[in-house]
Amino acid sequence: xxxxxxxxxxxxxxxxxxxDDSVLFREGLARVLAERGFLIVxxxxxxxxxxxxxxxxxxxxxxxxxxxxxxxxxxxxxAAQRIRxxxxxxxxxxxxxxxxxxxxxxxLQHAPQRVGYLLKDRVSDIAEFADTLRRIAxxxxxxxxxxxxxxxxxxxxxxxxxxxxxxxxxxxxxxxxGRSNHAICERLHLSPKTVETHVGSILAKLxxxxxxxxxxxxxxxxxxxxxx
Amino acid sequence: MTRRRWWLLTxxxxxxxxxxxxxxxxxHRGVPENHLLDLLGGLAFLAGGIIILDRRPxxxxxxxxxxxxxIWYFGNWGNLNVPVLPLLGTSLGQWAGTPIxxxxxxxxxxxRLRTRFDRAVTxxxxxxxxxxxxxxxxxxxxxxxxxxxxxWEPAPFPSRSAFLVATSAYQHAGAVLAVxxxxxxxxxxxxxxxxxxxxxxxxWVAVCVIAIIxxxxxxxxxxxxxxxxxxxxxxxxxxxxxxxxxxFVWGLLSxxxxxxxxxxxxxELDQPLPPGELQSSLSRTLRDPSLELLYALDERDRWVNxxxxxxxxxxxxxxxxARTVTLVERxxxxxxxxxxDPALDPGLVRAAAAAAGIAIENERLxxxxxxxxxxxxxSRQRIVAAGDRERRRVERNLHDGAQQRLATxxxxxxxxxxxxxxxxxxxxxxxxxxxxxxxxxxxxxELARGIHPAILTEEGLPAAVESLADRSPLxxxxxxxxxxRLPEPTETAAYFxxxxxxxNVAKYAHASRAQVELxxxxxxxxxxxxxxxxxxxxxxxxxxxxxxxxxxxxMRGSFAVExxxxxxxxxxAEIPCDA
Numbered sequence: 001x002x003x004x005x006x007x008x009x010x011x012x013x014x015x016x017x018x019x020d021d022s023v024l025f026r027e028g029l030a031r032v033l034a035e036r037g038f039l040i041v042x043x044x045x046x047x048x049x050x051x052x053x054x055x056x057x058x059x060x061x062x063x064x065x066x067x068x069x070x071x072x073x074x075x076x077x078x079a080a081q082r083i084r085x086x087x088x089x090x091x092x093x094x095x096x097x098x099x100x101x102x103x104x105x106x107x108l109q110h111a112p113q114r115v116g117y118l119l120k121d122r123v124s125d126i127a128e129f130a131d132t133l134r135r136i137a138x139x140x141x142x143x144x145x146x147x148x149x150x151x152x153x154x155x156x157x158x159x160x161x162x163x164x165x166x167x168x169x170x171x172x173x174x175x176x177x178g179r180s181n182h183a184i185c186e187r188l189h190l191s192p193k194t195v196e197t198h199v200g201s202i203l204a205k206l207x208x209x210x211x212x213x214x215x216x217x218x219x220x221x222x223x224x225x226x227x228x
Numbered sequence: 229m230t231r232r233r234w235w236l237l238t239x240x241x242x243x244x245x246x247x248x249x250x251x252x253x254x255x256h257r258g259v260p261e262n263h264l265l266d267l268l269g270g271l272a273f274l275a276g277g278i279i280i281l282d283r284r285p286x287x288x289x290x291x292x293x294x295x296x297x298x299i300w301y302f303g304n305w306g307n308l309n310v311p312v313l314p315l316l317g318t319s320l321g322q323w324a325g326t327p328i329x330x331x332x333x334x335x336x337x338x339x340r341l342r343t344r345f346d347r348a349v350t351x352x353x354x355x356x357x358x359x360x361x362x363x364x365x366x367x368x369x370x371x372x373x374x375x376x377x378x379x380w381e382p383a384p385f386p387s388r389s390a391f392l393v394a395t396s397a398y399q400h401a402g403a404v405l406a407v408x409x410x411x412x413x414x415x416x417x418x419x420x421x422x423x424x425x426x427x428x429x430x431x432w433v434a435v436c437v438i439a440i441i442x443x444x445x446x447x448x449x450x451x452x453x454x455x456x457x458x459x460x461x462x463x464x465x466x467x468x469x470x471x472x473x474x475x476f477v478w479g480l481l482s483x484x485x486x487x488x489x490x491x492x493x494x495x496e497l498d499q500p501l502p503p504g505e506l507q508s509s510l511s512r513t514l515r516d517p518s519l520e521l522l523y524a525l526d527e528r529d530r531w532v533n534x535x536x537x538x539x540x541x542x543x544x545x546x547x548x549x550a551r552t553v554t555l556v557e558r559x560x561x562x563x564x565x566x567x568x569d570p571a572l573d574p575g576l577v578r579a580a581a582a583a584a585g586i587a588i589e590n591e592r593l594x595x596x597x598x599x600x601x602x603x604x605x606x607s608r609q610r611i612v613a614a615g616d617r618e619r620r621r622v623e624r625n626l627h628d629g630a631q632q633r634l635a636t637x638x639x640x641x642x643x644x645x646x647x648x649x650x651x652x653x654x655x656x657x658x659x660x661x662x663x664x665x666x667x668x669x670x671x672x673x674e675l676a677r678g679i680h681p682a683i684l685t686e687e688g689l690p691a692a693v694e695s696l697a698d699r700s701p702l703x704x705x706x707x708x709x710x711x712x713r714l715p716e717p718t719e720t721a722a723y724f725x726x727x728x729x730x731x732n733v734a735k736y737a738h739a740s741r742a743q744v745e746l747x748x749x750x751x752x753x754x755x756x757x758x759x760x761x762x763x764x765x766x767x768x769x770x771x772x773x774x775x776x777x778x779x780x781x782x783m784r785g786s787f788a789v790e791x792x793x794x795x796x797x798x799x800x801a802e803i804p805c806d807a
Contacts, residue, residue, distance in 0.1 A: 021628075024632075024633075073686040123638075124662060126639075
């Protein structure tokens, strides 16, 4: 078993491919991630190169900008969807200068795992960004807080969401962003037991079935907020 | 009376004399037949020929009809017991009429045989008639047909069997030529322009009558002794013979009626016409449904129709595609062009154009204004399109330039802040700078989105409108009956309508909800934004709504803001999809 790290050794570094048409941004991000222990196994400046590089480097996670050559529209998004179809084991994090609910849902719709959708400048919160990448590599998801906030602001007035307490709404937002119960505990300085109780109560108030895993929970909650 | 009229009157008197004389001979000789019908059959052609000579001078149909009428009475004169006449009566009187009738039909209505085929058919018919006449002169023996008292010299080679062979050959050849004749008539019809077909309509009636005449001829005999049926057939045949010149004369003179329609046109133009009506008036007057009226702009060789749309003069064309251009000029400058069927009488077209002179000048001015308006509209559309292109360019430059650099800068600042060697005071300052920078990035993003939304270019109108709804502070319901891409200018205009309308709802309407409806119908995109607020929006005051109205009307669309009685505001824009 040559691939498995010896017991007690630190887990293998997460292999990352970066795609962005700005070399400066790409290099900067590569350096930051390398410092945080990620292994940058490839870089690409356009959607086609990205596909080739991913095929060669076999990364755990791909970080790609939405707008890239050749058409400079949503090439990155299309490339991300293609990677997810062809390599279900590879995580994809899509960065964009603008976040759109529609695109977020499109990305999550078929398999709400190993996927993320964030505003581009979230990378400057380096620690948080690194956490997000690890979460995606482990099978989790990440939706930009702006998307969630937008939805909650709009739907906040006239539905079951009004029945939630302030704390419950905070937790609902964090669930929608793709965070696990454990992450929510850390974030809100609450005990795991309390968080679990809140989550159960939220799902019951919204009439959602307790999901088998955290991943499906994200999509269920997002869709609920959006269509409420 | 003119000399011409005197001449025609003389001709008429001579013809009448020839006809009455011939008939008198028949009566005097006691030929048993219906003398009145026989007289009228020839007279109809003679009278018709003289009318056409008078009304359509230069048209060969007139002389041809007179020739037919004169030949008609050869048989009658043949009853006179003087040398040569009986023989001519038997030959010419019986056999020379057919090619003349065919020539009249094939040259109708101009009097000219226009195609080689027409000339060939007519020529062959004449050749056949000459051949049978020569044969009769050579071999016909009147005694063999039982005329013992006939006072004429026998033919040089009298032979009853040769005569029968000659007539039988002529009849067979005649049957073949009849097929060619009908083919020629059909070709006329097929190659005719619509206006020509109108003129050819009487010919069809005439051709049917000719066919009936020849069919009846197979059973007819002018002599009651041949039996009541054959005699009745002859009477019928003669009645149709009388009808034939009537049809030709009526057909040829109906163009005369068109001339009087010019007078009607002048009366009609006495009242001011609605713009664009002049063309249909002229088309009615000249009875040419394909007629087109174009107006000259001041520039050389630029033509517009009554609605100011640019058109070009057609090439001459061939066959039933052929067009004739008649220019209407004033002081040597072209004013308008009538594009019409080549079959129209040029004099008639000029008369109609002269009658419509002032109306043409008026409509030309109107068309000129329309053309200018059209140009202004087009340039407005180009200005809007150029503005949109510029917006997209600015947004792209912001995205690829400033936004990208600021994101990279934020990353660098964050690296410095998190660096182990950075002292706490510097780290604090860096963190503050980073917060400021993030604020700047957010503001720049909103600015860029307002300039031109990326999602509109990327995913189209319904997606972009959904994105607007996502960011709206109040619930917005969207109904779109399509999820396809529309032309870029249409998408952009519709997007800004929804964007501005939703912004107004959020700012002024005090509404609890809004609804956006996008629907496509017959090449038009309908955009409707309704809210349940206080209403009172006025596009004349707010510059945002005013700008939207301008933008939509530049695209030939319509834009309206209404406050229904029940409250709320309804913004409705209809934008063409093909712009």
